[in-house]
Amino acid sequence: MATGLHLIRAARREFDGPAALLDDPVLRDRAGEYLTDLTRPYGLRFDPSAAARGQSYGEMAAELIRELVGADEPVDLLVLAFAVHDMLPGRATAAYLSHVCPGTPMSFALCDQGSAAPFTALRIARDHAASAGCRRALLLTVEQSVLPYAAGVAAPERHRAVAMLYGDAPPDGGARVTAVRQHADVDPADVAALAATELRELGAGQPDVAVVLGAGLAPARPTPAGAPLTVVPPGQPTTGLWWTLLDQLGDGPDRPRAVVAADYEPDLRYLCLVRAVRRPRLGAGSADLRPLLRH
Amino acid sequence: MTAIDAVSVFLPRRRVPIESLAGALRLSEMQVRLFRRFHGLTEVRRDPELSLTDLLRHAATGLTALRGREHRVRFVLYARAFPVVAPYPVNPLHDVCRALGLGHALAFTVTQQSCASALTAIDVAGRLLAAEPHRPGHEPLALILTGEKAFTRDAQFIPETSVFSEGASACLVSAHGPRDRLLSYACAQRGEFDVAGGESPARFQREYRPALAAVIDRALAEAGTTLADLRLVLPHNVNLMTWKRLCKLIGLPLDRVLLENITETGHVFCADAFANYRTARDRDLLAPGDRYLVAAVGAGDGATFAAMVFEH
Missing domain, CATH: 3.40.47.10 (Thiolase/Chalcone synthase)
Structure with missing residues (x-):
């Protein structure tokens, strides 16, 4: 991407229903234990019935990757940006997404920055783009609508994800x-x-x-x-x-x-x-x- | 070229013998013996009186090189093994930044590479700094924080493999500093070992050391150096046996690996690299011009293997 950062293509999706992975009782219990221990020191109580409606960023992002990135378009950098966590909070989701993304890109998640996180991800993609060998960068911004405890703030209204594929300038468009x-x-x-x-x-x-x-x-x-x-x-x-x-x-x-x-x-x-x-x-x-x- | 300017580490004073964790972790006597005798893990640091914010703040205030240079810090990167450590919207990172007088910096967390997230944070910090405009004499800095509590079972131990210590580190990074210059970074991710990836834990165990050996090879090649040229290897503190076997696999003398902290502190999440660096400096193990390698493996759900070569 020697000529700067170009948005080649994008995909976005609203997701209905909870994460399919939560159907697995082992994973559900493990996530429940994690969220119980996460909330206890803050005087909050984990609500498993709310969690059952929550989503997995791995599932949401994987669907968009399948839709957006062709097998002939290897990606070199994948950044998953979020503010609200998902219902499998201990999972290294970005590492999994590297596996399902063409090119097996270097991947990580960026969080704890609220709505500024996707902008920081874009800066990082731009700085990677300036280096040799980086052909494409995929930025995934995700949010799901369930906080399984009394957080004191509003959760997002819907499960939504936006995927943006950046790379060299396409022949036209973008x-x-x-x-x-x-x-x-x-x-x-x-x-x-x-x-x-x-x-x-x-x-x-x-x-x-x-x-x-x-x-x-x-x-x-x-x-x-x-x-x-x-x-x-x-x-x-x-x-x-x-x-x-x-x-x-x-x-x-x-x-x-x-x-x-x-x-x-x-x-x-x-x-x-x-x-x-x-x-x-x-x-x-x-x-x-x-x-x-x-x- | 990205460079490490200074490192500080904070470990709680309270030492906890492995045996005393058996009840809480539902470990059998045999499993405890495996940790102690086979893996060389004897005690960890835990302090229920210290919050996550306390850990981070102690590490950062111990970084004397930061004092008086806070205004030059443009980025604060919190490298974390566990992606979520506080209920939303609680934000220990920004709490600490405000307490340190770093509210002006762009602060964010880098995660989901498990315990290898620290090396990615160094790489990202270097790239952001290199692109940051500045006046001569006001070169921008980045502060990389690590630090975690063993707050849940997943964050307390890795079955049959390792036990986590609480602790934190603070590391000042510059784009063109003279000390501990980053020569290369190699990273390989194996998402097939995630819960949705479908691969077996047995295969992960088989491929662990060859995968780590491969990223070490790549990092050495990119740095234009060889194992024989390395003065020291700073490992991740997963356990002694992993490093004994890896050394055998790649032909590295075991005495070239700084292993003492494995026994003393166990696996301090993303802080291992910095804790081992601090020990190497305190013991005068690095001379100017020495090259050393830092290795990390993030082995939660999914796996990340990473290595960096530095020149001191």
Whole structure:
């Protein structure tokens, strides 16, 4: 990926029902013991009936990998980003995903950073892309809707996953990531001004640059007047922004030239932005023409 | 070139003999004897009075090289064997960062390579630092934290294989530091040994040492060096027998491997590499220019084999 980070293709999916692995009584009991011991020191009680409705990021991500990555597209780096844990919390899921992903990529999970985690994963992918030998990077952002204890915060509304395959620029289509910016320790009182400055620097306000604001940033209303704006609905704090961003980057006659997406993680005080420039398609005669987004 | 600037390690003072864990872990007398006599694991460190945040904070405050340089720390990476160690949204990493005056840094956890996550964190930190713009004299730094509690059965022992110690480490990394420069990193993952991967534990046992030998070979080749050139090997502290057999397999003299912490502390999750580095430095085992290898295996569900070669 010597020429920078290009989004080749993406897939997203909403999942119904619980993890199939939880049908195995041994795994279910093992996860239950783990979650019981996890919550006890914090005065919380593990709720097995809630856990039975929870999902496995391994299962969710594996489905998207099968859908998104061709056998002839070996991946070199796989990063699994999440905020809320899944129902098999002790499992080295990323190591398993390496096994089911073409190329058996180097893989790890990135967490404890709320909605900033996928942005950090993208930075890491960009830095890997600059090194020799890295052909493709796969970023998987996942969240499931069950917290099997009284967490005191809302869980995501649905089980959702977004997979984004990055690599060398395809013959046509896709999108080039031209900026990833992250600010730590941003006070809520300062976020509107800082976000407005950053959005302007990244092109927001120009008629062909669309803006996608995450639910964490939307209340700050940092968007320049006149900028085409999409606000991510609340309920999916980690996947929501990327889900909506893909709508803007997909095919269609009224799509913008570039998209700037931004979100604020209010609990951990991160402001993050990404800018992607759509690459035009050459036309229907192109043998490599494939839709960016696979639903 | 990524470099280790400084390392500190914190281990709870309270020593727990392996025998006293038998009841809680439902171990037979024979299994305890296996750990002690066959694997060389005699005691571990556990302290129920210390929280995870305490462990991390003690390790970081012991890192004297950090003092006065907090403003240069752009990234804090928490390398962790167990992916989830606190109920959501409790976040010990960010609690510790705020307490250390590192709230300005980008902090996140690297995990799901089990106990090999620490080596990935070093690699990732180096790449992030190399891409980070800075003014001359203000070279950015990354802080890598490790540290875990033996909070559940899975985090207390690996059946027939190892026993975990509680502990933590803090490691300051720079992109172009002069000391302990990273020459190579090799990593191989075997997700087929995950619960959904379908492969048997028996096959994992058979392939463990050859797989570790293969990543060691790769790391040596990428560093342009050989086993014979290594001054020292810093192992993961899984047990003595694994290293005795691995040394036989690859033709490495056993006295080249720093094994004493296996008996003293057991397996300190992702902190083994740093604990062994600290011991090597404290005992003056590394001279300038010496090359040494760090090995780690993450063998939870799924397996990750990793090795790094450094030049001191």
